Amino acid sequence: MQENLRELLLGGQSFSWKDEGDGVFSAVLNEKIYRIKSIEEAASDPFLYDYFDLGYDYASAREAIASKDSILREAVESVGAIRLLHQDHWIATISFILSQNNNIKRITGLYNRLSERYGHEVGEGRYSFPTADELSGASESDLRELGVGFRAPFILDAVGKAPLLDTLDTLSFEDAMDKLQTIKGIGPKVASCILIFSYQRREGFPMDVWMKKVMKEYYPDKTPQYFHPYEALSQQYLFSWIRNRDS
């Protein structure tokens, strides 16, 4: 099945990637500028191998999901091959704090402004996303001037609690959810996105406005448990499917 690199990189899992045209996508990650045109190119790079979760058998997962019901089959066939990224904990946390009551285009803009203002240049005029330490120099009014709005105090709370992010790996999913939600601005939806897209917790099932629509319309009597053991990937397929169909 055809890899849908555009949906994977620009579809709301990550806000790090830029479309350079001609099928090329670039991002500043791991203190470097990465440029790729296909998933296959990532296999030879240890960082990207891990980032793109290349050790997981997505072909089998996709087939299992598509076989579950006709809606999921439609979603898988229309979206194509996508994955669940394995992003940096800190970057994912701030990214999804920025995402609340916001849209992907504007989230990406805020991500880039934070990088250019508080990150550091890695070459070619491209900037890394700021570390918690780099962001600790920002005041609430500084952040509001950048355009983050009411999320400014949430970002500052996350800066103070950044060490917490290194304590989640050994916890159960529910305990990790609870601990993440001790950071202001992180509720169930944002916490599950962070756990899926940064901690490889495939049992997460984020309920944003798009997924509420899908569940109400197509799964009125179902819970996320219905999609077990592919909650997160099923959710990502349904999210991409409905968003591309209705927007």
Next chain:
DNA sequence: CACCAGGCCGTGC
């Protein structure tokens, strides 16, 4: 002008 976007917080009941 209104309503929406990968929601959450604080308050009231």
Next chain:
DNA sequence: GCACGGCATGGT
């Protein structure tokens, strides 16, 4: 426990 208003900003 659940319902509801408020919240910054930019797009439609």
